[in-house]
Amino acid sequence: GAVVSQHPSRVICKSGTSVKIECRSLDFQATTMFWYRQFPKQSLMLMATSNEGSKATYEQGVEKDKFLINHASLTLSTLTVTSAHPEDSSFYICSARKDGRKETQYFGPGTRLLVL
Amino acid sequence: GESVGLHLPTLSVQEGDNSIINCAYSNSASDYFIWYKQESGKGPQFIIDIRSNMDKRQGQRVTVLLNKTVKHLSLQIAATQPGDSAVYFCADSRGGGGNKLTFGTGTQLKVEL
Numbered sequence: 001g002a003v004v005s006q007h008p009s010r011v012i013c014k015s016g017t018s019v020k021i022e023c024r025s026l027d028f029q030a031t032t033m034f035w036y037r038q039f040p041k042q043s044l045m046l047m048a049t050s051n052e053g054s055k056a057t058y059e060q061g062v063e064k065d066k067f068l069i070n071h072a073s074l075t076l077s078t079l080t081v082t083s084a085h086p087e088d089s090s091f092y093i094c095s096a097r098k099d100g101r102k103e104t105q106y107f108g109p110g111t112r113l114l115v116l
Numbered sequence: 117g118e119s120v121g122l123h124l125p126t127l128s129v130q131e132g133d134n135s136i137i138n139c140a141y142s143n144s145a146s147d148y149f150i151w152y153k154q155e156s157g158k159g160p161q162f163i164i165d166i167r168s169n170m171d172k173r174q175g176q177r178v179t180v181l182l183n184k185t186v187k188h189l190s191l192q193i194a195a196t197q198p199g200d201s202a203v204y205f206c207a208d209s210r211g212g213g214g215n216k217l218t219f220g221t222g223t224q225l226k227v228e229l
Contacts, residue, residue, distance in 0.1 A: 004159075034216070041124050043205060043219045044160070093159050103148045103215050107159035 001027045004096050006108035013084055014116055020080045021111045023094030030096035033077040034105060035069065038091040050077040074099075084115040124203060126224040135193040139206030139220045144187065146208035150217070151180060151191045155202045163191070163204075193225075201227045 003026040013019050023033055031052045036044040048069055049057040056069035068080040077096075081088055091112055095105035129135045141149070147168040152160035166173045166180045166189075173180050179192040189206050203224050207217040 002162075006159075043222050045219075046216060049216065095159075097215070103209055104150065104162065104165060105217060106162065107152070110157070110159045112157070 002096075002098060002106040003027050004094065004106050004108040006092075006094055006111050008111060009109060010112040010114075012114045012116065015085050016083055018080055018082045019084055019113060020078055021092055021094075021113075023077045023079070023096070023108050025075045025096040025106075028096070029074040029099045030077075031074060031099050032097045033071060034095045034097075035067070035077070035079050036093045036095070038093060038110075040091075044093060047079075052077075081113065084113070086115045089113055089115045124222050124224045126226060128226045128228055129196050131196060131198060131227055131229050133196055135191075135196045135200070135225060137191045137193075137204050137223045137225065139189040139191075139223075141187050141189060141206070141208045141218075141220070143208060143210060143218070144184075145210045146218075148209045148215070149180070149182060149189050150207050150209075151178075151189075152205045152207065153200075153202045154205060154222075160205060196225075196227050198227045198229065201225055 005024045007022045033050040035047045038044050046059050047062045050069045050071040052071045058064045071077040091110050093110040095107045097105050150165040151163040154160045164175045164178050164180050171182050177194045181190045203222045205222045206220040209215050209217050
């Protein structure tokens, strides 16, 4: 199998607060995980590549100090949206790549973030 | 893939008919291609993949065709069912690019009873 979970599935927070989203590979090890953001009726946009034991690699235009990524183990990566604002409201999706399989990414169910 | 715009193209088919969803990609160096299905409010689900050394691959009720000459990818779904209704995304990656996936715009498939 290749099951990826995310927690929470949805979160509502006040502007200025920080929100942490967890991504777990449940039945495989994943040295590499990815974080995406998706706005309504749009495609997935890669935010960053999360590497176990090292710093994340951010895509152009993504603020690393705002979107903190920690990949502390082979099955867990976390994304923290710091000082969230209404424009950060979106669907955040993580994916994990099985160690030994270079390309295929398995996606989590996503986290709906609403910042008031 | 090429991700543009705010409006998803829509394909409407009758239940039982075959569906063909098309995708264009822009990077001629891409060597791996994958189709995902995304239902409303959920994460993308793997359907089928193909490498650049192939031009056709078949799965259960699905076939992916790759035309590298015109950088075109298609997904064929046989005997489309109501449960196939979803948004379908193609994605491509390049081995030398860290295997990051680039997603296409997506196509909304609606199955009419």
